Amino acid sequence: MGNFSRNYEKILEILQYFESKMNFLNQIRKPKLSDIELITIDLISNI
Secondary structure, three states: OHHHHHHHHHHHHHHHHHOOOOOOOOOOOOOOOOHHHHHHHHHHHOO
16 A cells, blocks of 8 residues: 555656646535546556
8 A cells, every 4th residue: 555655646746747737627516636636546546
């Protein structure tokens, strides 16, 4: 699990460098995770 957390932080940092916007769509309710965080989790799950 520690490897997941380390990979999550690294990939999230890289994605935030390329795209500063955290959420791509305006939503009425505040989501628990931002769009970039969901993309990061999806990328890590495929490793």
